[in-house]
Structure formats: structure tokens, C-alpha cells
Amino acid sequence: MKDVHNPAELISEGLSLKCNPLKYLHLGKNKSIGLVFFNSSLRTRLSTQKAALNLGLNVMLINIGADGWSIEFEDGAVMNNTSVEHIKDAAAMLGIYCDILAIRCFPGLQNRELDYEEKILQQFIKYSKVPVISMESATLHPLQSLADMITIAEFKKNKSPKIVLTWAPHIKPLPQAVANSFSEWTLHCGYNLTITHPEGYELNKQFTEGANIEYNQQKALENADFVYVKNWSSFQDYGKILPVNENWLLNNESLKNTNNAKIMHCLPVRRNVELTDELLDSETSLIHHQAENRIYATQIVLKKIIESISNEG
Amino acid sequence: MKDVHNPAELISEGLSLKCNPLKYLHLGKNKSIGLVFFNSSLRTRLSTQKAALNLGLNVMLINIGADGWSIEFEDGAVMNNTSVEHIKDAAAMLGIYCDILAIRCFPGLQNRELDYEEKILQQFIKYSKVPVISMESATLHPLQSLADMITIAEFKKNKSPKIVLTWAPHIKPLPQAVANSFSEWTLHCGYNLTITHPEGYELNKQFTEGANIEYNQQKALENADFVYVKNWSSFQDYGKILPVNENWLLNNESLKNTNNAKIMHCLPVRRNVELTDELLDSETSLIHHQAENRIYATQIVLKKIIESISNEG
């Protein structure tokens, strides 16, 4: 999130909320947040709902995808086809009924330019006239990364931990959003970041400027304090799964040269495909802490938004 | 709505609510409204939810259609087929769990007698034993029309504006509900109403008694103060799209002989099929005001219902 000038402060405020989640229970009273899902969601939906409840916000769920409400995004379109409503009207309406909007919209993974334009999110921002937050858009997942940063802040043993983001195998082509955001936030926090992946899986440089890229997973993992495991599809050969010869499945053995590294994953995880049960179920795994911190990451952002709305009003 | 004896008063009360939406926040406390959807809905669902929240009501969403809960409406049916529950039992149950019910049920557009009987809505009224409101039924959409009347009251420049309801093209056969209700309410409010449409698109006379019918759109629009644009399928050749030779798409040019007419549409709108972007995006368009007034139209009706329940109890 480019809007965040002082990530350390935001993280520390998030951790304060965790100690006292209901401190601002009256802040959102009589305000509503609309959660708009173009794609399905469990963790994000529930953690956002929980964060909103902790602030006393009313929650309205809008399953655009599931309800088959096909939206037109082209300016000037003659709407004589399947789209039933233009984003101009849909976003304006949502902005009338809700004080804040949260949008989840995955990329199509067919057209890189289109996805990286973030057309859906941008048009919601343009036409709704209310604050819009991302619950994972085509290229970024900022609230996940803020939760990850809060988790690292809780578990780091030294000021400058070595953080490794490792690509992991998967059976389906996944977005680059989590990897992009995690890289961006880690670097923005001033951490030492190494990204390791097979050749061809290089991420968009705009998010990884300043990270070490290391194609050898074993070398990358040396002395790591935190290992973030995540699959993504190719950015270069956009949206494709490339053939990979080495075994990238992470297991206990892979961690032997780390600094007792903690394991992180945003979930949902394909167990024994991305990494092994032995790692996920061990003390070293932070996955449930990350899931819990999703609440406070979202809550601190919503708190700031409510405060800014209230100041305007 | 035949129940409304004094529409002017209701409209004025709706406008008062708009100035102070939370004035009756405690009125609905510990009461629940069940929103029952046989058909999908975005605007109606959200505006009803918002109206309910403004009155402190709990909202329960019931997606009958989407959940595939097939309901039997025939009295005495031997239920050895696809229907899993009789309306007698479904409506009674909903009336047990909810203090108020709101129903959305579109017409099948196959059988005019069946649709105009309003069987679904009527059986909910009969068996639920609680107040039932329509969120658009087979033949009427009263809360939309009340919102439209509130909007006209806000924007009219003289006491007796000329109001024109013009048929617009569409690619799918749509119900007559919005047009029926708008005609009925406009006339009930004592306004001067002209309805214009191609031959064969005459509405059911029971709703248009007192309106001028003019087949020439240009002539109809002369000196109009408000132009309500809406498609509907044929009532005579029931549910059909009839061949139309003239161009009924409304654009800037169409309005040249009006009295700087304001444009209205209930949304969702097929842009550049029903009317042009230039009209929809101009200052003359009231579409977002109408959407906003959906909240207060519903809220004033719910307020009166809660008051009537509380007086009984």
C-alpha cells in the first residue's frame, strides 16, 4: 500500500488493538461497510467481518460473482449483451448504501496489462465516492501483508531478521498478488528480503526492487529467520505454470541450515504439495497466528478510515 | 399500494426521515425482518437492509431461489415431485421467526392470469400471519415508486409537473411491474401523466386509468418536466418482445422540446440501449437520487409497520 508512510507505526497500532480489540467498539456505530466479492472467500470474509464487528460497523455482504450480476466495465459500451449493469451505476449505488467498500477481485490471468491495470478496483474507487479497500485485487493483497508484518513483529528475535519468500509448487495457476504485496511490504519495512523461485517465475520488478533474487532454494534459505511459502504463476509467461525439474516442496530437511526459521503461509494451503504436514503442524509454523492477525490488520485500517470519514463529516 | 390513502403525507414523512435517518433507531430493536428472495437483487436488497438498520431491525436474508428450495403453491398437492415444502408451511415458519417479511418474486411472464393473481405474494400474506411487504412482485414494485415520488417531490419546480413514462428498448422480456406501479402512484399523487410506447405495449388499464396514452414519443415528450424511462414486455401479447420499427432509444435530441426535463430510471439500466450515456451522466439525470431514496421509501413504510405491530402487542 503506497498510502502507508509509516508501516512500523501501523503495525504497532495493530498489535495494540490485538490486546484490546473492543476499545473502539463505538467508532463505527451506525456506519456500514459493504464487502463486495467477485470471487469466493472464507478467511478474508470472516476476518473482515470480525474486524468490522469489533468496530461496531454494520456489515453488508455482496456476492457479485455468485449472484451472477455481470458488470460492464467498458466506458461507452452499448449494453446489449450479458452485462446487466455498468460499474458506473453499480459502484455509485454501493457508495450510496455503504460508508466504506471492500472489494475482492482476482485477476483473469489471461492478459497481464489488463490485470495489472487493476481496472475493477480502480473503477470502484472512481465511481463509488467512498473509501475503498482491497480484500485482494488482481495484483496485490495488502491486508494479508499487513497481517504478515504484524506476525513478524511479534515473532522476530532480532531487529533485522532475514526473510525468505520461497515459491512453492501448486496444481493450479495462482495470482502473484500475495507474493507482490509481501515483497513490497517487507522491503518497505526495511527488512532483508531474499526471494527464491525457479527461473521464469520472476515477479514484477516494481514490487521486488531491493530484494535478493536467488534461484537456488537451499542457498536462499541459509540463516533465514522467516520463510514465507507461496505459489504463484509466471509473470513473464503470464499466468502459466512452467515446467520445474527440481523439487520445491518444502520439508523439515529444507530448513536445516536456517536460523530455526519460522514458517509462514497465507492459507489456504495445499498440504504436502506446497510444504509438508510436519512443517505445518510443528511449533515453527505461524500460519494460525497470521490468520488471527488478519483481524487486527483489517481493523486498524478500518479504524483509520472511519476516523478520516468522521473528520470530514 | 392501495393501502396508502394519503401519498403526499407519506412522501413528506419519507423526506423528513432523509434529514434524520437515525431518528427512529430504537423503534425496531429486537425485532427481525426476513428478506425473502425468489429472484436476485442488489439495489433492493441493500436499500432494504439499510432502511432496516436505520430502524434498528435485525435482518435475516433468505435466498429461496438461489438455495434451490423449491416451494409448492398448489393447495392439496401430492408432493411427490421436486417441491420440498408447501407455502403453507414455509410462510408459517418465516412468520414464526420474523416479525416482518419482505418478498421479491418476479413473474414467469408465461401466463398472464397466473402472474396477475400474485399467487406467491398473496399466499405469503395468507399463511405467514405477519406484515408482508413487496420488494417487487409479479405486477407491482411499490417501494420503487414511492422512492420515485419522493424524488419528484424533491425536484419538481411547479405543483403540477408534466410527467412522461416512456417505453425503452431492451434485449430481454421484462416485467410490467415498475411501469404499472409508477403509473398508479403518479396518478394517485394527482400528477399529469402521459405514457408513450409503441403500439402493442399498452399496460393493464387498471393501473393507467386517467393517463394520456400517446404513441408518438416526440409528441409525448413536449413540455415534459420528468421523463421516466423504462422497458416492459407486452401485456397484450403477454411477456413478448414485439417488433418495433421506430428508434425509441432516448438521447439528448429527444429532450429538445421538453421543459428541461429531468431523467429518471429505476436501475439497473442498459446504457446506450434504453437511453444514452450522455443523458445518464448529465446533470439532468436523477437516477442516483432515486437509488438513494429507496432507503427512505422503505424506511418510512417499515416505520409505520413497526408502529402498527407495537400497538397491537
Next chain:
Amino acid sequence: MKDVHNPAELISEGLSLKCNPLKYLHLGKNKSIGLVFFNSSLRTRLSTQKAALNLGLNVMLINIGADGWSIEFEDGAVMNNTSVEHIKDAAAMLGIYCDILAIRCFPGLQNRELDYEEKILQQFIKYSKVPVISMESATLHPLQSLADMITIAEFKKNKSPKIVLTWAPHIKPLPQAVANSFSEWTLHCGYNLTITHPEGYELNKQFTEGANIEYNQQKALENADFVYVKNWSSFQDYGKILPVNENWLLNNESLKNTNNAKIMHCLPVRRNVELTDELLDSETSLIHHQAENRIYATQIVLKKIIESISNEG
């Protein structure tokens, strides 16, 4: 429910709640219950929502089945197939976001051992670390039965009524859950229970120990005070609909030798397939009372759970 040591007390507390449903409105404040549906539900969903609202709980609805979030239940599975998340992670996450979980998971009716293991419910209990209640699992439907016991307590005219559970015809293979639970609870309450069904429809003995089994419906119904009508598929020839020669459809005539028996059914009911309209619509029918008591059965159980959580905390 084996956890219930004193059903009479629970029933009596449920009846007290019915007189004063909002007495404990502040008990659940700032706590959340997650309602997890692997299968669709109307009555159970709404009555649980209502019970939760009466206790001031926040409700989060999670439609696992409808959202196509396929969950893996095998320990150690290599998840390279359709399942997107392991129950270990899904249940843990739900336990993080919710203080109480309620699960609805029907049996597959293909594999008796699998269904009677109650794998889904058991793994939620194991991995979520919060209290879990059943909204009908593979083999039991305890909250329905508690509602039924409350209804019997309200309508019984003598201390030891004769209760008959009669199998009824249906066009689809249904679970044994309602029949199992009703038998278990009736016997646990110390009532005299007769179960009647065609040969081959014997229920699992673990739930019916102490009941009279009578294959002749007419004989079974003699002097009955309550007749519970319900279909189930075969337990022996698991999940099958067996050919039945006699007419098991219950009608007025069937009740002539009862003690003015009251009719019960958990709903939804296939009218004129399981029993006739004349019975369902008569004064003798308790079906809407049962539906109403679903609220208080759930509410008393939730009340006890909230109290036990609060004592821990």
C-alpha cells in the same frame, strides 16, 4: 446428546426462555457464532439465527457447500486434487474468528461406517478449539429433538404419554438422524416409546434400546398420545429405499384408535405423501409449535455454552 444429564431441567429452562426470550440479551454481547453449512437449510438456519439474536450474539454465516469450498478430511493427504483446504486449517481458522461454531453436515448415505463415525463433526470439534454444536449431522439432530421434547412437555396431558414414532413414505432416501435423535431423547426423558416401520427399516439399536418395535402401524398407534411422523432410509441396507407393500401414508382414519393423538413432524414435510393435509392442517397438528420451539431449544443450549465460555475466560 450424551452431554445432557438432566433433560427435564433443560426442557424446563427452554420453556422459561420462551416466556422471556430477551432475558439474556446481553449474555452474548461481542461474541460471535459461526453457522457452517455443508448442506442447505432454512428452518435450522433461521431458528439458530433467531436464538443467537435473542442472546445478543453476532452471527456469521458460512455456506461451505454452496461456496464450493471443498475440504480435505484425510490426515496426511497429498492435496493435489480438488480439495482446497484441509479441515485442520479450516476448523482452526473458524475457531479463531468465532467463539462458537454450529455445523450442519448431512451423511452421504453411501457408506454406513463413514457416516456413523461423524468424521466432519468430530474433526471440527478436534481442530476448532471452541464449542461446537450440531445443526444436524450425519446421524443425529439433537436440537430438533430438544425442540420436540419441549413441545411434548407443553402438550402432554399425563405424566407418561405413549409416544409413537412412525415411519412415513418419501420419494428420496433421507438420513436416519431425526429418527435416531428423537428415539434417544424420548427414551432419555423416560417416556414410553413405540417405533413402527416396515421390516428392513430398523434403526441403529444404540439409539432405540428400550423402545417397543412394532411392524404393524395400526397396532402401534393404539392409545398413542403423540405420533411423530418421519421418513428415513434403511439402516441395514444402508441408505436404500426398500419396497413397501402396505400403505404407510398417515391420515385421519389411521388415528381412530389413538388417544386423540397429537401429530408431530420436524418439517419440511411432503404433504399427502408422508401424511395428509387433513392431519397437518387440523388442530391436532403441532408442527408449527415444533418449529417455534426450535428457537428456544437452540437458545437454551447456546446460553449454557456462553456461560461456560465466560466462566473459563
